[in-house]
Amino acid sequence: MATAGAGAAFVGSAMFKANRTNANSPLLTKFTEPLPTPFAGPPPTTLTITKSSYSFHSNLGAGTTLGYGGLPFLGPTIEATRGESVSINVVNNIVGEHPLLGAIDTHLHGVLESDKTSPRVAVHLHGSNAEEQSDGYPSDTFVPGQSRVYNFNNNQEAATLWYHDHALGITGLNVLAGLAGFYLLRDVDDPVGGNGPLGLPAGAPYEVPLVLQDRDLNADGSVSHPNQPPWVIEYVAGIATVNGKVWPNLNVDRTLYRFRIVNGSSARFYNLKLSSKQPIIQIGTDQGMLNAPVYLSSLLLAPGERADVLIDFSNSLPGDKIVLENNAISPYPYGRANSLLNNPLLSEMMQFTVNAGAATPKPVPQILRLHKPLIKPIAVEPMRQRFLTLVELAPVPMESPVVLLLNYVYWDEALQNRDLMERPKVDTVEQWNIINLQPVAHPMHLHLVPFQILNRQKINGTQYLKAYFATGPRTVITHHAVGGSTVPGGYPPPDPTPFAIGPATPPAPNESGWKDTVVLNPYEVIRLIVPFGAQAAENLPFGNSFTGTYVWHCHMLGHEDNEMMLPFEVVL
Helix, strand or coil, X not given: CCCXXXXXXXXXCCCCHHHECCCXXXXXXXXXXXXXXXXXXXXXXXXXXXXXXXXXXXXXXXXXXXXXXXXXXECCCEEEECCCCEEEEEEXXXXXXXXXXXXXXXXXXXXXXXXXXXXXXXXXXXXXXXXXXXXXXCCCCECCCCEEEEXXXXXXXXXXXXXXXCCCCCHHHHHHHCCEEEEEEEECCECCCCCCCCXXXXXXXXXXXXXXXXEEEECCCXXXXXXXXXXXXXXXXXXXXXXXXXXXXXXXXXEEEEXXXXXXXXXXXXXXXXXXXXXXXXXXXXXXXXXXXXXXXXXXXXXXXXEEEEEECCCCCCCCEEEEEECCCCCCCCCCCCCCCCCCCCCEEEEEEEXXXXXXXXXCCCCCCCCCCCCCCCXXXXXXXXXXXXXXXXXXXXXXXXXXXXXXXXXXXXXXXXHHCECCECCCXXXXXXXXXXXXXXXXXXXXXXXXXXXXXXXXXXXXXXXXXXXXXXXXXXXXXXXXXXXXXXXXXXXXXXXXXXXXXXXXXXHCCCECEEEECCCEEEEEEXXXXXXXXXXXXXXXXXXXXXXXXXXXXXXXXXXXXXXXXXXX
């Protein structure tokens, strides 16, 4: 949670109420800011990162922010077509201090003192099946005055991708300051300009990207983040911003709309529903279209996840006001039992106001993969099963952790000893069994390749940890070992199957498509089927077989910035 630096005046609630003013203060009126609509354009040849000033609300001043492509905050929505290669030269033109200077923590792995005045950046196209050199590897950073060319051949199905910063140790701060944008990949079923065979809304004004983020704001309009150290485990704030505006409003016609939603928050999960009680109709996941639409009373999105959804306003009346609500507690799903902490429930995100005029109903397509094979379970037997864990080190049991780890392995350790790194063979299928040994849910993200969810299963965490610790302790061979010279568990972790509680459950209907980010609940094993190349199985949604070093990590940005990320290498 965001822990507080005292002394500043804040708008919005967060951890310590004494230091904050009321989030419902007249200063920040809800639903009075028009929603910015970042409609798509063709891929640029150059994308410049600059520092600027931006106002999140008309009653606030403009704070210092970062943006892509000449925008003061966020970046342009890029629209690309499957199979058409794109080359983008990204230029770091940040002049002067980082907008969140006081929050830069040089105790975290990879963070440099120079990041305060000469911030490193890296660009990750989240969900892209990209070559190693263009993946946005966290240490492939460049400083002001430098640039890097990213090549994307877009040889994958149409999907809602997004690009964001991925610099080692400061990803969370760079994204919070503004470095994120949409990348909409199109294909024959969902072409540029619309008029595709599915009849889906495409482009302005009936297809609208929505990036959901929570943040706190200082009274001068700047983004608030507690000074570090101490490390902020989860930045969870009390103000909703959508496309960079505080609790905005969108005027909608009485027809069918398509929303491309990204959870771009640092740590907050959202469980979205409409105040009108009408369904949210999900048609696509992280990596493209589902087989058929799924009608949802609520939509859960973890940080990094995307959803392609339809909302039908044709039965709404002129003047109706429909609120996009959220009932997910933070940290998800139980909060954290600590009387000193305030976990602000962000119950409202934005509002839709229905315009006057006649209703224009449009059908919801019932078949979503006209020119693509239906999504079916991968029939290939996995070449290997891997057991992978989410763990923490705390100096005092039951106190706040000082570092979060995968497999009790540090980043530097995996690079120094490849036996501690996952090294799948190209064009093979593996089963990754990821085990969450923490009381909060985590969104897990694999770079390079999509996956299918096989199932989830609860485990007895106490018994599993006892067996896990029996494999250790293990000596740590990196100076970044904050918790000491040993970790309690060995490598690899044990099979969780003997510790299972109850039957395994299949993915929910709206999770049955191709994914790259997935919710891993507390004390649960999730089993993923992962194809590491286009030739690994039939009917895969991508066409490339790349080798090289990539990463897998938690997409809660404060977690990945403090060691909850590891490299993996796809080998011949």
